[in-house]
Amino acid sequence: MDADSLHYSLELVAGSGNILNTEHRTALQTSLLILRKNYKFNRVLFWGKIMGIKEDYFIAQGRGDDELKDKKNLYSFNCMDWFLLPPATIPMIEEVSKAATGRFMGDASHVYENTILKKVGDEDEVEEELVRISAVEHRLAVTIHLIDDESSVIPRGAFIKNPHGFVQVNRCFEGLTESQAAKLDSFLHFRDPKTLKKKSLLELSELNQTIDFLDLLTDDVPKGMWSLQFENANKVLILRCLLWLGMTFYHVPMTPQHGYIYIGDGVRNLDLSFML
Amino acid sequence: MPKPRQLAPLDGEEQRLYYELLLGDRCPDPISKGAPCHPWTKEENPLPNVNEISFFLEQAGVGLGREETQRTFLALKQLVDSQELLRCRLWGKILGIESNYYIAEVEGKELDEEEEEQPDRTEEEQKDADTDDKEENAVPQSTYKPPPVVPKETVGTGANKFLYYVCKEPGLPWIKLPSVTPAQIDVSRQIRKLFTGRLEAPVKSYPPFPGNEANYLRAQIARISAGTHVSPQGFFLIMEEEDDEEGEPLQDSYDVNPDFEGIPVSEMAESLSTWVHHVQHILPQGRCTWLNLSMKPSEDIDEDEDMEEAEEEPDEPEPEVGPPLLTPLSQDAELFNTPPWTSKMSSTLTSVHAIAVLRSNLWQGGHAYASGKKFENIYVGWGVKSAGDGFSPSVPPTPLKEYVGDEEITEVPDPTPRDERELAEALVAAQEEMEGSDREDESDDDY
Numbered sequence: 001m002d003a004d005s006l007h008y009s010l011e012l013v014a015g016s017g018n019i020l021n022t023e024h025r026t027a028l029q030t031s032l033l034i035l036r037k038n039y040k041f042n043r044v045l046f047w048g049k050i051m052g053i054k055e056d057y058f059i060a061q062g063r064g065d066d067e068l069k070d071k072k073n074l075y076s077f078n079c080m081d082w083f084l085l086p087p088a089t090i091p092m093i094e095e096v097s098k099a100a101t102g103r104f105m106g107d108a109s110h111v112y113e114n115t116i117l118k119k120v121g122d123e124d125e126v127e128e129e130l131v132r133i134s135a136v137e138h139r140l141a142v143t144i145h146l147i148d149d150e151s152s153v154i155p156r157g158a159f160i161k162n163p164h165g166f167v168q169v170n171r172c173f174e175g176l177t178e179s180q181a182a183k184l185d186s187f188l189h190f191r192d193p194k195t196l197k198k199k200s201l202l203e204l205s206e207l208n209q210t211i212d213f214l215d216l217l218t219d220d221v222p223k224g225m226w227s228l229q230f231e232n233a234n235k236v237l238i239l240r241c242l243l244w245l246g247m248t249f250y251h252v253p254m255t256p257q258h259g260y261i262y263i264g265d266g267v268r269n270l271d272l273s274f275m276l
Numbered sequence: 277m278p279k280p281r282q283l284a285p286l287d288g289e290e291q292r293l294y295y296e297l298l299l300g301d302r303c304p305d306p307i308s309k310g311a312p313c314h315p316w317t318k319e320e321n322p323l324p325n326v327n328e329i330s331f332f333l334e335q336a337g338v339g340l341g342r343e344e345t346q347r348t349f350l351a352l353k354q355l356v357d358s359q360e361l362l363r364c365r366l367w368g369k370i371l372g373i374e375s376n377y378y379i380a381e382v383e384g385k386e387l388d389e390e391e392e393e394q395p396d397r398t399e400e401e402q403k404d405a406d407t408d409d410k411e412e413n414a415v416p417q418s419t420y421k422p423p424p425v426v427p428k429e430t431v432g433t434g435a436n437k438f439l440y441y442v443c444k445e446p447g448l449p450w451i452k453l454p455s456v457t458p459a460q461i462d463v464s465r466q467i468r469k470l471f472t473g474r475l476e477a478p479v480k481s482y483p484p485f486p487g488n489e490a491n492y493l494r495a496q497i498a499r500i501s502a503g504t505h506v507s508p509q510g511f512f513l514i515m516e517e518e519d520d521e522e523g524e525p526l527q528d529s530y531d532v533n534p535d536f537e538g539i540p541v542s543e544m545a546e547s548l549s550t551w552v553h554h555v556q557h558i559l560p561q562g563r564c565t566w567l568n569l570s571m572k573p574s575e576d577i578d579e580d581e582d583m584e585e586a587e588e589e590p591d592e593p594e595p596e597v598g599p600p601l602l603t604p605l606s607q608d609a610e611l612f613n614t615p616p617w618t619s620k621m622s623s624t625l626t627s628v629h630a631i632a633v634l635r636s637n638l639w640q641g642g643h644a645y646a647s648g649k650k651f652e653n654i655y656v657g658w659g660v661k662s663a664g665d666g667f668s669p670s671v672p673p674t675p676l677k678e679y680v681g682d683e684e685i686t687e688v689p690d691p692t693p694r695d696e697r698e699l700a701e702a703l704v705a706a707q708e709e710m711e712g713s714d715r716e717d718e719s720d721d722d723y
Contacts, residue, residue: 014341015376017369017641017656021337023623053618053637078624101665103614103637227373232344233445240371242470245640245658265640271667275470275660276373 001259003032003044003060009259012250015231015238018049018263024058027079032060035082039072043169047073047144048246048262052106059144059262067159068167068192073144075137077108085137088145096142104266110136143266151241152190153217153249155181155258159190160210170211173256181237181253184228188214195219224276242276245269322364322382323356329366329652335622336633338643338656340369344446351446352380358450360385367440367497368641368655375473377442379497380450384439424569426561428457434556434564435461435498442493444473451475453494458562459486464495468660468667483670496659498558503661504642505555505653506605506634508544511536512554514602530554530601538648544632545621548605551634551644557598566596611638612664638662 001009006028010020020028028046036044041062050057057075060082064070074082086092100112112135160170180186195215196204217226217239227240241247246264251257269275326349333339340348348366356364359382367381429436441450467481471489479485479492512530544550556564599607608616614637622645623630636642641657679685691699 011341011343014339015344016371017338017340019334019337019339019341021335021622023625024337051618051635053614102612224373227371229375231376232341233347242373271468271663274468274667274669 001046001048001261003028003036003046005257005259006032006046009250009257009261012232012236012252012257013238013248013261015236016240016246016248016263018246020049024079028058031076031080031082035060035062035074041072043067045259046261048264050104050140050143050262050266051264052104055106057104057106057140059140061144065168066166067169068190071148073141075140083137085141085144088141092138093142093145096139100139104139105136108136112136112139140266146268147244147247147262147266149191150189151244151247151260151262153187153239153241153260154190154214155251156186156188157211158256158258159214161213167213175255175257176251176253178253181251182228182230184226185216185218187217187239187249188212189217189220190214222273222276225272243269243272322361323353324365326352326366328650329654332631332645332647332650332652333643333654335631336643336645337622338654340656347446348378351378351443351450355380355382355441355450366654367501368657370471370493370496370655370659371657372471372473375444377444377471377473377493378446380441381438381501382441383437426458426563426567426569428455429563429565431455435502435558435562437555438501440494440497442475451490453490453497456491456494456498457486460491460495461498461558461562462560464492464499466670468663468669471659482672493659499661500639500642500655500659501555502553502558502564504636504639504644504655505553506551506644507554507651507653508536508539508646509550509552509602509604510539511651512552512602536649539646541621541630541632541647542627544646545619548608548617548619551605551617551619551646552602553599553605554602556601559596559598561596564598568595605634612662614638614662 001013007025010025032044032046035041039062041064043063045061045063047059047061050059055077057077058079060074060076062072062074064072072087073085075085076082096112155173155176157176158170158173159167161167176186191214193213193215196213220226225242227242229238229240230236231238235252237251237253239249239251241249244262244264247260247262249258249260326345330339330342330345339345352364352366355361361382362385363383365381367379370377370379431439436455440453442453443450463481463483463485466483467479467485469479469481469492471493475488475490475493477489479487479489485492510533513533514530539550558564559566561567605617610616616636616638618635618637620633620635621627621630622633631645631647634644634646639655639657639661642653642655644653645651
């Protein structure tokens with residue numbers, strides 16, 4: 001959710017039940033602007049809120065020249081003091097997925113430990129303890145990366161790839177029509193494409209290279225992962241991700257307004273196949 | 277000219293009350309202080325003050341957005357105007373895949389007896405059909421008696437204390453949800469399903485859910501109310517009624533405490549013992565009051581003496597006991613290593629006028645706030661309980677083993693056509709031999 005449009009966008013996603021306190025909203029308006037100046041971001045987004053047991057983490061994301069690759073995440077407890085998170089790398093993802101289980105605590109100094117008992121050999125009964133440790137910051141960085149990877153959405157045509165390969169905001173995007181917006185295949189994942197390359201050449205030939213360089217939402221598995229609804233007296237289109245409960249994408253048809261926000265507990269919904 | 281008499285200036289509190297009296301039918305100020313304020317205390321007008329509630333909920337970070345709340349408010353007014361209700365409350369919103377549910381909790385003036393009559397009629401029809409069959413064909417009756425079904429609680433008690441109306445979008449007609457049965461609560465505890473948004477949709481699950489999505493929704497509402505509806509300690513007091521026949525006092529009823537003075541917000545935000553549950557806990561049986569199902573043998577004495585002896589042998593089941601009404605939250609069990617509640621103040625910068633906010637970690641989306649003498653509960657979420665690390669569905673029972681034959685009954689494979697042919701040929705050959713020997717005997721006899 002772009003920081004400039006925060007005050008009216010929050011109303012549009014409020015149908016999911018979580019809204020921001022007036023105090024936090026005011027604090028965000030000033031602190032996100034300061035953040036943009038300090039870190040020299042092109043755009044600053046309010047990414048969302050991860051709710052921990054004791055405290056909530058407010059997450060902001062700054063975008064550079066390439067919207068897809070130049071992303072920096074920051075977190076804060078009070079919307080005023082922001083701390084930079086390290087970028088998520090593959091070894092970090094592995095470390096976190098083994099160590100960190102359960103909910104976020106809300107404590108910045110918490111360290112996740114997970115002891116795994118391993119048997120040495122088949123006959124010996126000696127058990128080794130392997131302790132995996134991960135810091136909260138790593139877990140936050142990895143969670144944000146995974147949520148962005150699996151559930152960040154943009155309407156088709158909102159971003160274009162310029163000839164240098166940079167992904168940028170499409171200033172000519174006027175919004176989807178209502179009939180286009182009612183179909184799930186007008187929406188794309190905002191991440192490095194994974195399923196696009198598996199399409200046949202015939203399908204690829206019909207795509208427009210400047211705007212269709214991302215994965216479609218309809219290629220997601222399981223099929224019912226997205227909930228598409230018109231809310232607010234049919235004014236706003238809301239997409240909710242069922243794999244990460246709390247991820248809400250909004251788009252007002254026939255206007256360039258769109259964005260997404262995650263307000264939830266930062267835990268993947270592994271039981272989705274049972275719940276559909 | 278004599279100076280006009282000067283009335284003593286009113287202080288803030290009196291000014292506000294005077295102003296409210298003046299307004300009459302118009303909506304009062306969004307913030308009104310005074311007597312303990314909850315929709316249940318206002319007997320005159322059952323319409324809740326949703327504007328005031330949404331103001332506090334916004335401070336807590338929960339809500340539906342200003343416009344949506346206003347529309348919900350108007351839809352509630354429509355509900356109150358169309359029905360005769362004692363009390364009405366916005367229970368919350370449950371999100372679904374195709375559409376969402378807005379839920380209102382009401383207490384009606386008339387008990388619904390029509391619903392209870394209808395199932396009896398269908399049972400009578402079935403009995404007539406069965407007797408017809410018996411007269412035509414004497415089919416051996418199976419001696420299997422299914423385990424007794426736990427009867428649902430009467431409307432107005434226990435899990436069925438309130439009626440619930442849902443609508444998909446504020447403005448669409450409100451639909452009444454049916455009462456919940458203990459079997460539905462039992463199964464809903466074992467399954468984990470999202471709502472599609474259509475009330476008549478089937479709920480496909482194992483164990484099979486007895487009902488459609490409307491029943492599942494009602495069962496989840498009952499569970500969420502029992503788990504997350506809390507109030508400041510002292511707001512409600514248990515009314516002591518006369519003892520029941522069994523000698524146990526009824527702990528079902530409670531009433532607003534007129535002497536409640538409010539607990540300071542900082543205390544409410546720090547300790548969980550200042551909050552209490554005011555909805556009865558649902559026992560594992562699926563009801564709020566335990567019912568002993570093995571009391572029925574006394575009715576069957578006339579039919580079969582043998583049956584009576586057999587049923588007296590097993591021990592009587594132990595009564596299920598749950599935490600009594602108005603237990604503080606500090607006694608809530610911790611599931612999956614997470615504390616069941618998160619409490620905080622709505623604002624640390626302006627803590628003088630902040631409110632205490634309570635968030636449930638088990639039912640995500642269940643919130644409560646308290647400020648002075650006011651409090652409210654609301655649920656906005658997906659309607660599923662947190663399952664910790666993962667949900668493991670119940671496994672179907674192991675298939676029954678085949679009957680091992682004993683001396684009386686043995687299983688023998690059917691003869692193949694070839695065997696039958698050989699047997700037939702052997703029989704024919706044996707008959708010819710017999711006829712041949714008979715003729716020889718006869719011929720011998722003749723001589």
